Amino acid sequence: MSDISAEQVRHLANLARIDLSDAEIATMTTELGQIMEAVASVQAVATPDVPATSHPIPLKNVYRPDVVADVIPTEKALASAPEHDGSRFKVSAILGEEQ
Amino acid sequence: MSDLIHKTAAELADMLAAGTTTSVEITQAHLDRIAAVDGDLNAFLHVNAAVSLEAAKQSDARRAAGAPLSPLDGVPIAIKDVLVTTDMPSTSGSKILEGWMSPYDATVVTKVREAGLVPLGKTNMDEFAMGSSTEHSAFGPTRNPWDLDRIPGGSGGGSAAAVAAFEAPLALGSDTGGSIRQPAHITGTVGVKPTYGGVSRYGAIALASSFDQIGPVTRTVMDSALLHDVIKGHDVHDSTSLKDEWPSFADAVKNADVKGLKIGVIEQLDGEGFQPGVLSRFHEALELLKANGAEIVNVSLPSLAHAVAAYYLILPAEASSNLAKFDSVRFGLRVQPEGGGTVEQVMSATREAGFGAEVKRRIILGTYALSAGYYDAYYGSAQKVRTLVQRDFADAFSKVDVLASPTAPTTAWKLGDQLDDPVAMWRGDIATIPANMAGIPGISVPAGLADEDGLPVGIQFLAPAREDARLYNVGGALEALLEQQWGHTLLSQAPELKGGQR
Numbered sequence: 001m002s003d004i005s006a007e008q009v010r011h012l013a014n015l016a017r018i019d020l021s022d023a024e025i026a027t028m029t030t031e032l033g034q035i036m037e038a039v040a041s042v043q044a045v046a047t048p049d050v051p052a053t054s055h056p057i058p059l060k061n062v063y064r065p066d067v068v069a070d071v072i073p074t075e076k077a078l079a080s081a082p083e084h085d086g087s088r089f090k091v092s093a094i095l096g097e098e099q
Numbered sequence: 100m101s102d103l104i105h106k107t108a109a110e111l112a113d114m115l116a117a118g119t120t121t122s123v124e125i126t127q128a129h130l131d132r133i134a135a136v137d138g139d140l141n142a143f144l145h146v147n148a149a150v151s152l153e154a155a156k157q158s159d160a161r162r163a164a165g166a167p168l169s170p171l172d173g174v175p176i177a178i179k180d181v182l183v184t185t186d187m188p189s190t191s192g193s194k195i196l197e198g199w200m201s202p203y204d205a206t207v208v209t210k211v212r213e214a215g216l217v218p219l220g221k222t223n224m225d226e227f228a229m230g231s232s233t234e235h236s237a238f239g240p241t242r243n244p245w246d247l248d249r250i251p252g253g254s255g256g257g258s259a260a261a262v263a264a265f266e267a268p269l270a271l272g273s274d275t276g277g278s279i280r281q282p283a284h285i286t287g288t289v290g291v292k293p294t295y296g297g298v299s300r301y302g303a304i305a306l307a308s309s310f311d312q313i314g315p316v317t318r319t320v321m322d323s324a325l326l327h328d329v330i331k332g333h334d335v336h337d338s339t340s341l342k343d344e345w346p347s348f349a350d351a352v353k354n355a356d357v358k359g360l361k362i363g364v365i366e367q368l369d370g371e372g373f374q375p376g377v378l379s380r381f382h383e384a385l386e387l388l389k390a391n392g393a394e395i396v397n398v399s400l401p402s403l404a405h406a407v408a409a410y411y412l413i414l415p416a417e418a419s420s421n422l423a424k425f426d427s428v429r430f431g432l433r434v435q436p437e438g439g440g441t442v443e444q445v446m447s448a449t450r451e452a453g454f455g456a457e458v459k460r461r462i463i464l465g466t467y468a469l470s471a472g473y474y475d476a477y478y479g480s481a482q483k484v485r486t487l488v489q490r491d492f493a494d495a496f497s498k499v500d501v502l503a504s505p506t507a508p509t510t511a512w513k514l515g516d517q518l519d520d521p522v523a524m525w526r527g528d529i530a531t532i533p534a535n536m537a538g539i540p541g542i543s544v545p546a547g548l549a550d551e552d553g554l555p556v557g558i559q560f561l562a563p564a565r566e567d568a569r570l571y572n573v574g575g576a577l578e579a580l581l582e583q584q585w586g587h588t589l590l591s592q593a594p595e596l597k598g599g600q601r
Contacts, residue, residue: 009463017447019444028460032460035464036477042412042477042480043477043480052486054482055538056309056539056564079200080199
């Protein structure tokens, strides 16, 4: 029932921002097909009359007073950054040349 | 001195209180043990003797001044690498976080520090807690102290192996689909998954936020109770943490008594697909409880047939979202594609290089389950199964006090045996996953050794949400009855570890 193509996996990898190799795409295409078959049974029992549950214990929204608390100082926040300029994270170009 | 490593945390606490040993002596004994055997086990990803000994020294000073922070002040503890720590790297078993230092401590880490416990190091795990064998760690597998050719369970194989091999009396674990309970079963130790929200998740590197729960990993039920008593309670930093007042779990173990306790045996987890030696120990344990006044009845939870399938849709969906934060910008690895690139290309190259195969598999699966056109069929359906599982549990708990099953279908398998078949490995979580689906608490207690391979078997008890104390009652009672029958602890039967210097 699950006809998953390599093209689809390539698209998913792109959405997930993982630069999968061709070999990984091939393996993943087979595996994803097998996995989707294995999990397909959920559709048989999930009839329209059953409500969905997203959380194990019912909870209401949690609010706190709107005051500044538990601030991590800039220095600490940047300490493990791949690259920074002392006050900000440094990132690569957001837009490519063609954009 | 080396005998200190064989003491339980409760015994060490008594010795410290009586002044017959010091935290420095206890900590040094465990560091020596780690140095002697962890080269073979690879239970620890990080150990810093100087930092641990300094904490031990401070503990001894507090006690000398007559002001210990808690009864466990000075007792060492190992911390699963999924929990962030300011004085040790936190990697969650992934290359993408190699060497990363957190700017803050996880709440449970703060709590154990505030109780005076001495962190010994960070324990190995499947990458981002995805796995049942610890083979998916980016830093090599942990090995089972009972047989070095076998897996220690997962994802918390490091924490379980550490306590089983007497490298630490206590450890912290995280349980998303069984990652505390299944390794306990596999290594002959005790593991508890508390009620969802009963222990703070703040500072636990999230896998699947609606399943994740932090809990104790120990050798005895009492030690789990003592640690649970330290880490439980509401945390303003975790909006899903419960505001309940919890009873003393240590008292529940002290007063353990199964007379009149109604135990439901889950029909769906008893029989087909379970190893004979696992079932034998399970049924013997039930007989023993029955002989001591418990009432045993069979209960049916038909929706469990679909629980694993639903879990493996919901978990990847939540994980793919949680792991989006590893974007090469604010922390962790950054890999530049050849000739440079845009931030998007850097991100894709980083995630390709930094994530292992199982993590990629689950992110792609989760992305698929959440994508337009498939969402209702997969993620939506899985959430409905979650409702059915919860209804089954509610129905069962209207008839019995606790439920029982084997913790997992088989004993420890050989390293590599299941790596090529992810779906087969996932099915091994059939007995543990349902508790996470419903948010209810569970415990795994050693039940003996399987006849066919001489490897440990655990029995699992489940209780309704917020009734964690029932697990300590039945677990504590069974442990005492079994040890009385055997005349020894289960772990005393494990082979002696020779060599394996770290």
